[in-house]
Amino acid sequence: MQFNLTEEQEMIRKTVREFAQEVIAERASDIDETEKFPKDIWKQMGELGFLSLTLPKEYGGMAADHVSYSIMIEEISKCSASMGNAVAGNKIGQDFMANFASEVQKNKYVESVGKGETIMAFTATEPSGGSDVSAIQTKAVPKDDKFIINGNKIFVTFGELAEFYLAIARTNDQSGHKGMSAIIVERSRSGLKIGKKEKLMGVRGIGTSEIIYEDCEVPAENLIGNEGEGFKYAMKSFDNGRIGIASLALGIAQGALEQATKYAVQREAFGQTISNFQGIQFMLADAESKIEAARLLIYQACYLKDQGLPYTREAAIAKLYASDVAEEVTTNAVQIHGGFGYTKDYPVERMYRDSKITQIYEGTNQIQRMIIARNRLKNYQ
Ligand SMILES: Cc1cc2nc3c(=O)[nH]c(=O)nc-3n(C[C@H](O)[C@H](O)[C@H](O)COP(=O)(O)OP(=O)(O)OC[C@H]3O[C@@H](n4cnc5c(N)ncnc54)[C@H](O)[C@@H]3O)c2cc1C
Missing domain, CATH: 2.40.110.10 (Butyryl-CoA Dehydrogenase, subunit A, domain 2)
Structure with a gap:
């Protein structure tokens, strides 16, 4: 077992991070407030290969692994959960087609969905x-x-x-x-x-x-x-989708932790920066520890998927844990910002709202617990 990212995975993180920070971050608040889908950003992401990262090469994809995919969703979601959601949602539909559709249907749709020319x-x-x-x-x-x-x-x-x-x-x-x-x-x-x-x-x-x-x-x-067989296809698609939603939750949490840390080292109370207070430090430390654990759980599910091994249980655990972490970390990020965290002047307000959905879609967290428990109990019955 080794924990290093490959050169390709590091390169994907760097490329996506630069794009997300330079292009997406400054539009995130606008996307949230106007509720307008940024077609220009979507087009650019299609051209950069973000929308076809894991697709097989015969459909115009880059055939990258799912750790790379998770890294990409995390980096985008750090800046805008809406755009992270859009890319993850795009992959759910695209993979449904790539896995279950006929060659004629695939040729008609999959490549253009991967290029961002067609939305499904x-x-x-x-x-x-x-x-x-x-x-x-x-x-x-x-x-x-x-x-x-x-x-x-x-x-x-x-x-x-x-x-x-x-x-x-x-x-x-x-x-x-x-x-x-x-x-x-x-x-x-x-x-x-x-x-x-x-x-x-x-x-x-x-x-x-x-x-x-x-x-x-x-x-x-x-x-x-x-x-x-639609139900069977949908269930398989949810396993796959949970890796994306877990990565989206991870990105929201990581983004909120970075915002909270930046704020804590410059905000003063009682004559010193609030980062000097143990009460603040413990929130940051808990967030960092849980985010790290979530990331490893997600990479484990990605690894199993890429090996062609069963990953239903691991994807459910990763989605359950990462989304609960996102909700907790964003709550504490607002707390660290005090009253300013409750205003739209700081991105943690949006991150707090964005985090909640990760506990609900692609199977609520109660459903994830049912999947995990069912898997556990079957070995005893
Ligand atoms: C922003 C957003 C985007 C979405 N995108 C899509 C999409 O693109 N396509 C799509 O098809 N759907 C989409 N959904 C729907 C989403 O997947 C569902 O909302 C989700 O699966 C929960 O279903 P429900 O809302 O009907 O809740 P319900 O199924 O009514 O559940 C209500 C509550 O009961 C709990 N519950 C239900 N059954 C059990 C049980 N057996 N044990 C314990 N608790 C239980 C649930 O966990 C939940 O807390 C989206 C939802 C949102 C909000």
């Missing part, structure tokens, strides 16, 4: 619930050589912006997870409506909205993989 969105969650994916109600009824889709999806990242959507819907009458399939729905299809924009606490500016399928007809060839 993943639509699973419904108003009636997101944790229990097997309870999805949206129906895609096969008719002649088409599917007719009806159902409402909510909280769709890129909902307003996407050129095409992955709908997880019921295609047969089997109950639970067995009757579900994944289907491509192009934005131009009549019957696809962009619903209300979600008014979010954080990760704003990436077009999160409702998507409504209303007698939406798509050709049968838009089915991804096998009919009835």
Whole structure:
């Protein structure tokens, strides 16, 4: 076992860090406040290969490993969780296609998603619930050589912006997870409506909205993989997505710690800098220790994934831990800033709001605990 990053991983950190600090950081507050997606930054990230980092070379990707990917998401999210979320969300959809779609579908979409020319969105969650994916109600009824889709999806990242959507819907009458399939729905299809924009606490500016399928007809060839296997594909995709969300949480936490440290060494109280107080030092020390632990947990999950080994448990642990750390570290970063931390004059206010979602999406942290516990208990039953 060795803990050194490779030359390539170090180079990726340097390249992404420079771009994030020079281009993204100064726009982060604006993205949050205006809720406008910065298409120019997206284009640049596509050109730099950030949106296709782990994609196989035959689809225009760089075929980098997942430690590199985690490093990239951390560096972007240190500056803007919204943009880190956008890149991680892009990979979730892109990998879903790369892993389960036909060659024709891949050739049509994967490369352009990796270049940032086409945006895709993943639509699973419904108003009636997101944790229990097997309870999805949206129906895609096969008719002649088409599917007719009806159902409402909510909280769709890129909902307003996407050129095409992955709908997880019921295609047969089997109950639970067995009757579900994944289907491509192009934005131009009549019957696809962009619903209300979600008014979010954080990760704003990436077009999160409702998507409504209303007698939406798509050709049968838009089915991804096998009919009835949508649930299985979604579960595999969540394992993969959790590495991204854990890395996003890590970046938010690291960014907040850096802001808090900078503030602590210059702010004075009782005639000295607040960094002299043990109460402040302990918050910084706890943050640093937990961030380091989160990073190692994430790299472990990345390593297993890259080796082609099972990593469901490790991805769940990494996502659970990193997101809880992000929430704690950002809370303390606001605390260290005192009243200023509660204003929009300092980025920790935004980081605090952004951190919360990492405990909720890609499976809430209660769901992560269920996965971890299930894995533990199966060895005893
Ligand atoms: C900003 C944002 C972006 C999102 N992006 C997407 C997207 O792109 N595509 C998409 O499909 N979805 C997306 N989601 C949805 C997200 O994945 C869901 O919100 C999440 O899975 C939780 O589902 P829910 O909100 O319906 O909560 P519920 O499932 O209703 O859960 C409510 C509470 O009950 C708890 N709970 C549920 N079941 C159990 C259990 N068995 N044991 C213990 N506790 C339990 C949950 O942990 C939670 O605390 C996004 C959400 C947000 C807020």
